Amino acid sequence: MTQESSSARTAGHLGQNLVILLALGVAACAHREDAPAQTLRFHNMAEPRTLDPAGATGVADRNLLLALSEGLAAFDPRTAAPVPGAAERWETSADGLLWTFHLRAARWSNGDPLTAADFRRSWLRVLDPATASPLASQLFEIVGAAEFAAGTGSAPQVGIEAHGDRELRVRLRRPMPWLAQLSASSPLVPVHSAAGAAGAFVRRERFVGNGPFVLEERVPNFRIVMVKNPNYWDAGNVTIQRIVAYSSESKQAAVDAFRAGRTDWVDDFPSAQASSWLGRPELRTSPYLAVSFLRFNTTKAPFRDARVRRAIHMAIDRTLLCERVLRLGQRPAQQLVPRCVTGVSGYVPVAGLPFSPERARALLAEAGFPQGRGLPPIELQYDTNEDWKRICEAVQAMLREHLQIDVYLVNKEKKTVIDDEERLAYLGMSRGSWIGDFADPMAFLEVFTSSSSTNRTGFANAQYDALLERARASADEPARRALMAQAERLLVEEELPFTPLYEFVKQTLVHPERIVDGFHENLLGMHPMKWIRLRR
Amino acid sequence: MIHHPFTRAAVRVAARTAGVLLAVALLSFALLRAAPGGPFSEDRSVPAAVRANLEKRYHLDEPLALQAARYLWDLAHGDLGPSFRYADFTVNDLLAVGLPSTLALGAAAMAFALAIGIPLGMAAAARRGGLIDRLASGISVAGLALPTFVLGPLLVAFFAVTLRWFEPSGLEHPADLVLPAIALGAGPLAVITRLTRAGMLDTLSQEYIRTARAKGLPERTVLFRHGLRPSLVPVLTYLGPALAAVLTGSLVVESVFTIPGIGQYVVRGAFNRDYPVVLGVILVGTTFLVVANALVDLLLTALDPRVRER
Numbered sequence: 001m002t003q004e005s006s007s008a009r010t011a012g013h014l015g016q017n018l019v020i021l022l023a024l025g026v027a028a029c030a031h032r033e034d035a036p037a038q039t040l041r042f043h044n045m046a047e048p049r050t051l052d053p054a055g056a057t058g059v060a061d062r063n064l065l066l067a068l069s070e071g072l073a074a075f076d077p078r079t080a081a082p083v084p085g086a087a088e089r090w091e092t093s094a095d096g097l098l099w100t101f102h103l104r105a106a107r108w109s110n111g112d113p114l115t116a117a118d119f120r121r122s123w124l125r126v127l128d129p130a131t132a133s134p135l136a137s138q139l140f141e142i143v144g145a146a147e148f149a150a151g152t153g154s155a156p157q158v159g160i161e162a163h164g165d166r167e168l169r170v171r172l173r174r175p176m177p178w179l180a181q182l183s184a185s186s187p188l189v190p191v192h193s194a195a196g197a198a199g200a201f202v203r204r205e206r207f208v209g210n211g212p213f214v215l216e217e218r219v220p221n222f223r224i225v226m227v228k229n230p231n232y233w234d235a236g237n238v239t240i241q242r243i244v245a246y247s248s249e250s251k252q253a254a255v256d257a258f259r260a261g262r263t264d265w266v267d268d269f270p271s272a273q274a275s276s277w278l279g280r281p282e283l284r285t286s287p288y289l290a291v292s293f294l295r296f297n298t299t300k301a302p303f304r305d306a307r308v309r310r311a312i313h314m315a316i317d318r319t320l321l322c323e324r325v326l327r328l329g330q331r332p333a334q335q336l337v338p339r340c341v342t343g344v345s346g347y348v349p350v351a352g353l354p355f356s357p358e359r360a361r362a363l364l365a366e367a368g369f370p371q372g373r374g375l376p377p378i379e380l381q382y383d384t385n386e387d388w389k390r391i392c393e394a395v396q397a398m399l400r401e402h403l404q405i406d407v408y409l410v411n412k413e414k415k416t417v418i419d420d421e422e423r424l425a426y427l428g429m430s431r432g433s434w435i436g437d438f439a440d441p442m443a444f445l446e447v448f449t450s451s452s453s454t455n456r457t458g459f460a461n462a463q464y465d466a467l468l469e470r471a472r473a474s475a476d477e478p479a480r481r482a483l484m485a486q487a488e489r490l491l492v493e494e495e496l497p498f499t500p501l502y503e504f505v506k507q508t509l510v511h512p513e514r515i516v517d518g519f520h521e522n523l524l525g526m527h528p529m530k531w532i533r534l535r536r
Numbered sequence: 537m538i539h540h541p542f543t544r545a546a547v548r549v550a551a552r553t554a555g556v557l558l559a560v561a562l563l564s565f566a567l568l569r570a571a572p573g574g575p576f577s578e579d580r581s582v583p584a585a586v587r588a589n590l591e592k593r594y595h596l597d598e599p600l601a602l603q604a605a606r607y608l609w610d611l612a613h614g615d616l617g618p619s620f621r622y623a624d625f626t627v628n629d630l631l632a633v634g635l636p637s638t639l640a641l642g643a644a645a646m647a648f649a650l651a652i653g654i655p656l657g658m659a660a661a662a663r664r665g666g667l668i669d670r671l672a673s674g675i676s677v678a679g680l681a682l683p684t685f686v687l688g689p690l691l692v693a694f695f696a697v698t699l700r701w702f703e704p705s706g707l708e709h710p711a712d713l714v715l716p717a718i719a720l721g722a723g724p725l726a727v728i729t730r731l732t733r734a735g736m737l738d739t740l741s742q743e744y745i746r747t748a749r750a751k752g753l754p755e756r757t758v759l760f761r762h763g764l765r766p767s768l769v770p771v772l773t774y775l776g777p778a779l780a781a782v783l784t785g786s787l788v789v790e791s792v793f794t795i796p797g798i799g800q801y802v803v804r805g806a807f808n809r810d811y812p813v814v815l816g817v818i819l820v821g822t823t824f825l826v827v828a829n830a831l832v833d834l835l836l837t838a839l840d841p842r843v844r845e846r
Contacts, residue, residue: 050623057580132589134582150585220622220630221804222706222796248705248794249804252689256704257794259697415573415809422581433579453581 069189096175286521459497617812638797657732679726735767
């Protein structure tokens with residue numbers, strides 16, 4: 001008896017200790033300083049690949065680079081159209097082949113003057129084969145650029161010339177109406193001459209930029225801290241003092257942090273999560289310059305036959321997909337070029353083939369598969385992602401319903417999907433998407449030329465290639481648009497090496513009481529941070 | 537007296553570590569390279585010429601055996617190579633930044649598991665079948681049944697999002713370790729509680745405990761001085777496996793809580809085909825595991841004379 005009660009007392013003490021321990025733990029976190037009022041905290045998706053403009057291919061990279069640097073042009077926060085940046089103005093010759101940028105008097109974050117030579121050196125660096133930049137081909141319309149990048153030419157032969165400190169001339173082989181847009185994008189921001197070899201200049205202590213903010217701290221896979229750059233030419237118009245950009249692969253963590261009030265803005269997150277935000281003031285959705293599609297392997301049966309590809313295309317009810325599955329205002333796409341491109345480029349995408357189960361069945365019968373008979377089960381592969389899974393399941397059900405076709409889904413990890421596509425080793429269809437680098441139809445149409453490494457369908461059509469070549473050579477804008485429309489029609493109304501599904505929306509969460517102005521939705525999903533105003 | 541066997545043990549540990557590391561390095565290298573795709577397979581396919589330049593820069597164009605030899609040579613010089621995915625950092629950079637966070641998380645999780653598990657197990661044993669015992673067995677079952685990827689988000693949803701006692705993610709303040717440490721330590725806590733309880737019950741049934749009680753020693757002295765030490769032997773033997781559990785668990789917990797440690801690099805690195813990063817983290821983890829197991833062996837020797845005789 002005594003033994004028992006004594007043990008109980010000991011146990012009671014232990015229990016008390018437990019409670020005290022837990023209480024201490026809670027107390028330890030009760031007092032935390034809140035972020036100062038003019039600190040913008042946001043979730044920037046996955047860790048950026050690099051802060052080297054020549055290697056920065058991701059949206060996260062771009063978001064940061066455009067805060068730390070500024071191209072000749074900059075993006076208008078409302079429309080994403082190019083507005084003066086490091087250059088105060090520019091003009092184009094009548095034939096569209098000579099661009100002249102006039103730089104304003106500006107300085108690097110370390111006080112050095114920013115010159116036309118800095119831009120020339122930085123653009124050449126993107127082309128330099130030693131840099132091995134995946135973005136080099138964006139500049140191939142510049143005289144001598146492709147040759148330099150391929151190792152057959154040299155830097156002095158490239159048509160990028162600095163005249164004095166304040167004038168940069170760019171000579172083109174063929175017109176490039178989107179050059180101003182491109183010059184605002186992250187690959188073409190300047191890199192300071194002290195940057196040195198690849199990678200060495202991105203540490204906090206070495207990063208010298210010309211943007212509204214400078215790098216203060218960088219912890220990989222956690223956060224990047226930037227502070228206002230007093231040497232920026234427009235510093236008087238920048239009210240944010242500090243930016244903390246969190247990076248995390250976990251989108252759930254990003255949404256949780258936002259919900260808990262730790263971040264003011266989440267740049268992107270899965271649409272499955274977004275449905276719980278529908279109708280809330282935090283959720284903002286807007287058309288995004290990106291399109292989702294299913295690639296066909298046109299080198300393998302049954303998709304060697306364009307009729308089968310058209311049949312599949314016409315049996316998918318995209319309206320249903322957008323309204324029931326995606327639900328965030330995504331628009332059905334029967335064409336390749338997203339319709340939001342019109343506002344900036346003037347191009348009106350073609351109509352494409354409509355949803356029509358009857359015509360789809362007729363096409364399938366014509367190809368030798370009446371009621372889907374004789375067709376082996378078709379593989380549809382997708383990379384791991386909740387959204388893709390739901391979309392592919394919907395497509396599977398629609399094809400079964402309308403064409404009596406058996407589709408089986410194969411989920412693979414992303415690099416495996418890409419590898420399968422590059423080797424044309426996938427058996428049937430493969431989910432894909434494309435985000436335009438700039439708001440021009442060419443940014444989409446060129447993906448499916450026979451020489452494009454991102455084509456990955458086996459589709460090669462001389463007529464299509466020729467139409468795009470002619471469009472590229474044309475300095476007459478209406479004629480250029482007509483040629484591109486003709487090419488797009490050939491692509492999505494006859495050949496269909498892929499079946500488009502929908503135009504993306506960009507979904508962001510923005511704290512309405514913290515971010516009070518300067519944050520706009522645009523087709524590039526671009527939110528230049530110098531314009532953002534936080535509550536005072 | 538202690539010196540001699542200790543030196544011998546240290547040499548044995550070093551040799552074993554080196555052997556295990558070599559085997560793990562080669563095996564992981566082979567497995568990683570067997571995966572389809574490569575570090576430069578992206579949505580935007582890089583043109584063949586650019587890919588050739590990239591592969592040349594990272595020596596990926598060389599025969600595999602040569603690449604493996606190159607890797608081992610650099611490894612012997614303490615260089616774990618570049619990261620393909622995080623082009624601005626070397627693997628050494630990433631480890632230098634991430635390791636302290638992972639160690640802090642692991643230590644906090646182990647401390648949590650031990651600080652709660654041992655007293656709880658003792659209390660449960662001291663009053664078998666009582667309220668605390670039932671609570672302890674409830675906690676054990678929950679700790680074992682709830683995987684970290686379920687427990688973690690639950691903790692976040694309740695303590696961070698609803699109550700706002702803690703931050704939902706990140707590591708900017710020591711208190712940010714509390715939730716991840718609980719998520720990561722829950723499994724080991726469950727085992728430690730059960731082991732302590734079982735050990736204690738076993739000990740308390742021994743003759744010498746009865747003798748101690750018969751002497752009229754206070755219950756506290758009986759429990760802590762005579763009962764505790766032998767009861768902890770099973771707990772100590774479990775520390776090796778516990779460390780392994782914490783190491784592998786941190787892969788998940790670091791992702792759930794966005795802790796900038798090295799655990800997340802294993803999974804991410806594998807998806808990214810970032811061969812050097814995955815290899816680097818695996819090798820560091822292996823080293824810790826082997827060394828920790830050896831330390832546990834030594835500690836056991838010190839604690840229990842019966843082990844020493846074997």
